Amino acid sequence: MHKVVQNADEAIRGIQDGSTLMLGGFGLCGIPENCISALVKSGVKNLTCISNNAGVDDFGIGLLLQSKQVKKMISSYVGENAEFERQLLTGELEVELLPQGTLAERCRAAGAGIPAFFTPAGYGTEIAEGKETREFHDKQYIMETAFESDYAIVKAWKGDTDGNLIYKATARNFNPMMAMAGKITIAEVEELVEPGELDPNFIHTPSIFVNRIFQGTHYEKRIEQRTIR
Amino acid sequence: MHKVVQNADEAIRGIQDGSTLMLGGFGLCGIPENCISALVKSGVKNLTCISNNAGVDDFGIGLLLQSKQVKKMISSYVGENAEFERQLLTGELEVELLPQGTLAERCRAAGAGIPAFFTPAGYGTEIAEGKETREFHDKQYIMETAFESDYAIVKAWKGDTDGNLIYKATARNFNPMMAMAGKITIAEVEELVEPGELDPNFIHTPSIFVNRIFQGTHYEKRIEQRTIR
């Protein structure tokens, strides 16, 4: 299958100025740390990033914002990020906000060969502006389309060299849908194993969706809100 | 949660003449054997059954056909079934055939609150007759709608008393989407365990989708095509 690459630098090969990327994760949980670092190092510019959040100032996608590599963010919640806010106010950065469920479903649609679908989320709001609306069973819906993304970059817990992936706990979040949705899907995993080591009954992302895979290093797994009982 | 019922007879309570049912399974693999027997015993009539296949003459949904309890089948492949063919030719039975992927996606849409979506399957064929068609990115698609089903009856390998389900091997097939899609979802399992016994990271159907659950008995698991190396 030849999907295994040596490291993040090799994994992100082909990503160019102007590429559209999906990046898995919810907040700082389940983000592809190694690939984000490699993207910063590569200096690639004018990226459009589809990701639920935009990281924090000094971690996650925030690192790409610091180095001004992002042209546009497509997210549901961009949270607290001073540099993000500064770039947004100066017009350096474009932002498209959309409902979290719509974000997830537009990824899933892309991975499922469904070009468009109807959802009630955002009906009657500014999100619906310019979109087709339709009534089904006395309820109003808006039509949303599948995302198109050159690359999807996901983070899994374990993966095998064929490309099968499993995620851990809530680090799963957007990763499985994005893995389905990229024209080229890059997976970084905490532990890379041989085919047959993962139980075929309990794999979250089937290998067919993954094009490149490698075992990442030095995961920081920063906690955004450390709450203790 | 009070989801646990004692047996199949109790599980199917409320299913009436004229009800629409989804029944999980692919061929005879992963079918809810106990509930089918209970439905035969109950004598409920004029059922509309959404199921990928229609069983064989003396097993699976074939049993409901033998006792003339089915008004309409919605399937992708009805296969070899003499009684089915007889009822179809005499007009006793109505059949709606649709592409297997469309069948799966219409179940999934119902369970995902998506009233309609576009698929390329069947474009230009008689399946598309009367359906809206639309072009996206130079390809033609037809609009399909979510199923509406009073009950979904699924078969899982293991389940817990909260309603979490896991399936085994290819006995998974349509069961997870149907479990999402019923107004009331009934699950029969080979082994019913206490909450916490299933790994939360490897559950196929989250409990929220299941309304009634019981441990079935005497699974025959008949093999349709016994092929040996």
Place this chain on the structure above:
Amino acid sequence: MLTKEQIAKRIARELKDGYYVNLGIGIPTLVANYVPDTINVTLQSENGLLGMGPFPSEDELDADLINAGKQTVTTLPGSVFFDSATSFAMIRSGRVDLTVLGAMEVNDQGDIANWKIPGKMVKGMGGAMDLVASAQQIIVAMQHTNKAGESKLLSKLTLPVTGLGCVKKIVTNLCVIDVTPRGFELRELAPGVGVETVKNATAGKLVIEGEIPEIQF
């Protein structure tokens, strides 16, 4: 006047045995602390967890296990993890029985605004638009007036809408209100709060009929 904790406590009384509940950030999160012992309620966190447990001890802390507020949490027996598409499948298909969330404004038709203030940095709607478009029952937990003392219960929203005609009940520091086709129907008063106080703090159409009981704790 109710404290934030009392607002949460009053909302907890709306919970029923077997409910699946999504709690928003802020006061709604506190509702989890007041679930009656006699019932079983399962918390859904839209980032992919059903059966959310309390915050972890130091030993249990796991960066891979957070809630939608990005706080570290724990699981309970019967908990299950899933992806974001499945999470919103649950929400849109109406399997979540109750959503509790905060609001900047609600009007007397049940429309809600809680995601954007023009001219201010917009953080995004997160899952709020999906939740308000689909939950079976939506309760708003909020202060009756804003920091400037202006009513948040209006006849017409001034802020961008999050969802239309979805709010069924509002619990504020002053009172409990049902949103019905007639408008804001006053149901219960906070201890020490009179009908006139609510009238003065409510800009939308307020319906007051008969004796309004005081919330008992």
Place this chain on the structure above:
Amino acid sequence: MLTKEQIAKRIARELKDGYYVNLGIGIPTLVANYVPDTINVTLQSENGLLGMGPFPSEDELDADLINAGKQTVTTLPGSVFFDSATSFAMIRSGRVDLTVLGAMEVNDQGDIANWKIPGKMVKGMGGAMDLVASAQQIIVAMQHTNKAGESKLLSKLTLPVTGLGCVKKIVTNLCVIDVTPRGFELRELAPGVGVETVKNATAGKLVIEGEIPEIQF
């Protein structure tokens, strides 16, 4: 003339290393027996299995492990199970590189009919309509003529269509044909079969250019 096994063997040469392949029932299934040792091909079965292995031994027989033809099969290292929605997600999104299936008729625009004969009992299209609407590459494996000796390669289908403009290559008992904008382009002849035989057996627009090589086994 090619036997069914030889048709399968010839089609197997179209496989490339790393391909994900869906094989239909009948001759297409036989293709699995001729995958070259030098390449790695993964078989997708639309009922929910990627990485389909050979038939089981008596000991391995498992009623819960079948292929889309309802035959008992086995897994291989790296196999994965999934539900039917995920299976057709793979198919519709074009992740399956090659689909091999049988046909009743194909026309010179690449339209295919393989699911229904009016007046006869209709068994259903199964996954065929999804597959032909989406696979990256579709090869038809079939006899060149039907039992009545009539051509199955037509200019116009007589049977209900399964999918439009999707067939790119046809391997029959007589020859290998590429379906291009010019029509049925004859590429290779079965051993002992002459161009005239193919001409007589082909009702649709046949394009013959230059010397046509014989298939070597």
